[in-house]
Amino acid sequence: MFKIYVYIFDTLADWELGYVIAELNSGRFFKKDAPRVSVKTVGISKEPVKTMGGLTIVPDCVIDDIAVNDKSVLLLPGGNTWDNPKHGTIVKKAEELLSVGATVCTICGATVALANAGLLDQRPHTSNGTGFLEMTCPSYKGQSLYIDKLSVSDHNLITAGAAGALLWTRQIIEHLGVFQSDTLDFWYEFFNTGDPQFFFALMQTLSNTDK
Structure with a gap:
C-alpha cells in the first residue's frame, strides 16, 4: 500500500494539490488491480494550519510519523513561507525518503527548499525558472540539470513549477501505476x-x- 503524506502549513497553495489529492484519495479512476492508497496530511505539529485560500486544516499526523520506506510518497506544495527555517525538518525527511527509494513530489516554492538543501544539484528537475532558483537559492548549483518544462519526473523525484499542477499530477499517478x-x-x-x-x-x- 502506498502511504501518501501531504505536508500542510500556513500559506500553502491549495490549488496545487487539488488534482493529485482528489484522484489519489477517491480512487475513482483507479485500475482494477491498483495498489491501495492512504492519504494523510502531515504537519510540524497537530496544530491547525490555514492555507492561502483561507481553509483551516488539522494535520492527521506529524513529521516523525512518516514511514521511511519505498512505499511512502511525500507531497510538498508551494506556499509563501518556505524560507522559514521551521521547514528544515520536512526537508531533511524528504532527503531521507529519497535515499530509501520513496517518492518525493515538490511544486513551486517547495522546490526552493529542496534547492537550498542541495537536493536538486545532481538530479534533473524544474521549478519556476532557473532565474527563480538562482534568485532564491544563492548556493544552487543545478543549472545544468534544469529542464524548462512544467513538470519533470526523475525516478522517485517529481518537481514542478507553479503552473504545472496538472502535469505534475499526471506524472505522480503514472509513477505510482494506479491508472491504466x-x-x-x-x-x-x-x-x-x-x-x-x-x-x-x-x-x-x-x-x-x-x-
Missing part, C-alpha cells in the same frame, strides 16, 4: 483541453476494466 495508461492519457487530455470527447473516452476505459 489509456485512462491516464484521456484523464489528462480532458482536464488539459476541456474537450468532452476525452471525458467519454476516459469513462469507456473504466467500463472496460469490469470494475
Whole structure:
C-alpha cells in the first residue's frame, strides 16, 4: 500500500494539490488491480494550519510519523513561507525518503527548499525558472540539470513549477501505476483541453476494466 503524506502549513497553495489529492484519495479512476492508497496530511505539529485560500486544516499526523520506506510518497506544495527555517525538518525527511527509494513530489516554492538543501544539484528537475532558483537559492548549483518544462519526473523525484499542477499530477499517478495508461492519457487530455470527447473516452476505459 502506498502511504501518501501531504505536508500542510500556513500559506500553502491549495490549488496545487487539488488534482493529485482528489484522484489519489477517491480512487475513482483507479485500475482494477491498483495498489491501495492512504492519504494523510502531515504537519510540524497537530496544530491547525490555514492555507492561502483561507481553509483551516488539522494535520492527521506529524513529521516523525512518516514511514521511511519505498512505499511512502511525500507531497510538498508551494506556499509563501518556505524560507522559514521551521521547514528544515520536512526537508531533511524528504532527503531521507529519497535515499530509501520513496517518492518525493515538490511544486513551486517547495522546490526552493529542496534547492537550498542541495537536493536538486545532481538530479534533473524544474521549478519556476532557473532565474527563480538562482534568485532564491544563492548556493544552487543545478543549472545544468534544469529542464524548462512544467513538470519533470526523475525516478522517485517529481518537481514542478507553479503552473504545472496538472502535469505534475499526471506524472505522480503514472509513477505510482494506479491508472491504466489509456485512462491516464484521456484523464489528462480532458482536464488539459476541456474537450468532452476525452471525458467519454476516459469513462469507456473504466467500463472496460469490469470494475
